[in-house]
Amino acid sequence: MKQLFRRVGLIVSALAVLLVLTACGSGKALSDQNVVTRAKQTNTITWGVKADTKLFGLMDVKDGRIKGFEIDLAKALTKQILGSKGKASFVQVTSQTRISLLNNGNIDAIMATMTITPEREKQVDFSRSYFDAGQSLLVKKGSGIKSVKDLNKKGATVLGVVGSTSVQNMAKAAPKAKVLQLSDYAQAMTALKSGQGQALTTDNGILAGMAVENPGYELVGGSFTKEPYGIAINKGQGEFKGDINKALTQVEKSGEYNRLLKKWFGSVAGFNYKEMER
Structure with a gap:
């Protein structure tokens, strides 16, 4: 009888684990889940950004918020993808940690002065360039x-x-x-x-x-x-990549891209932001 109860207990435990996994997205690792589906459910896209790079992404010690061109652009893209009430969440990354954080599912995308290169394209997918640096x-x-x-x-x-x-x-x-x-x-x-x-x-x-x-x-x-910056996402996220590229085109056509470019680079001596306009 004790063995019967023990077996029943094991079955119940297994079913409980299965239910938890199902509730958490069919048991898939975060990096394997469809980013667009999850983003629409949470109304949030999580971006990996720099917090030590002035003009692109720098932590403001006064209010503890990261500010810069890439932050504003990520917010604009988020609203294009999720709608006006869509939220952009930010996680600080470095050149050493950004790909591992993406691959582990801690972030949905990287926008962190990341140059598109053939070597990196073996690890991640990229959007088209959003900033043509050198x-x-x-x-x-x-x-x-x-x-x-x-x-x-x-x-x-x-x-x-x-x-x-x-x-x-x-x-x-x-x-x-x-x-x-x-x-x-x-x-x-x-x-x-x-x-x-x-x-x-x-x-x-x-x-x-x-x-x-x-x-x-x-x-x-x-x-x-030539150092074209791209938004990095996990491989197998074709829908998300398409949405990002479409959103970037919309931001450029609306003139918002050039406004952000002028906001952050317009007064920098020795940097001709006009050459970067789209």
């Missing part, structure tokens, strides 16, 4: 450095961020220079100020924001690569 250099004013060619020599050290394409590009553009990789842009800027390197390299839009915060530093050399 790699440049940030140096101390009066440094004498005018272009990436001035750094292609022994003894030169260039600072970059782990997980960014700029580090790989620098190895090609100035193979004789040493590249020192830091965990984020704040640490890279601190390293530049302390003399650990002669230049900091990444995309021009990011460097423009750093130059605004640090008047003693300037962009030099123009752009020596």
Whole structure:
């Protein structure tokens, strides 16, 4: 009799687990669930964004909110996809953590100054480009450095961020220079100020924001690569990718894209936002 009760108890427990899994979305991992279906159910899209990158995504210590071009664009896309009452939720990511957070289902999409590359396309799918950046250099004013060619020599050290394409590009553009990789842009800027390197390299839009915060530093050399930013999503989310591309087109046609571009980049010295308009 005891064995019978024990067996019945096991069956009941198994059924309870099955019901819980069904209630949670047929037992599928978050990353495997249809993002559009879930977003419509919750009326929310969760975006992975930077919080240390001025102009694109920077934490405002006064109110604890992340603000920037990518934040405003994500909100605009969310409303296009879900309607005027749709909500955009934000999770802070870095160049090292963004893909793993996406693959694990912690976020629905990445909009975090992420360049579209063939290598990354093996891991994730991308929307079409929403910002056409180019790699440049940030140096101390009066440094004498005018272009990436001035750094292609022994003894030169260039600072970059782990997980960014700029580090790989620098190895090609100035193979004789040493590249020192830091965990984020704040640490890279601190390293530049302390003399650990002669230049900091990444995309021009990011460097423009750093130059605004640090008047003693300037962009030099123009752009020596093309770095189109795309919105990354998990593979197998074709409906979501289509909705994002459609929403981006609508935001561009309405003029909202150019308004956001002017809002965040219109007054940045050395950055011609007019060239970026759509």
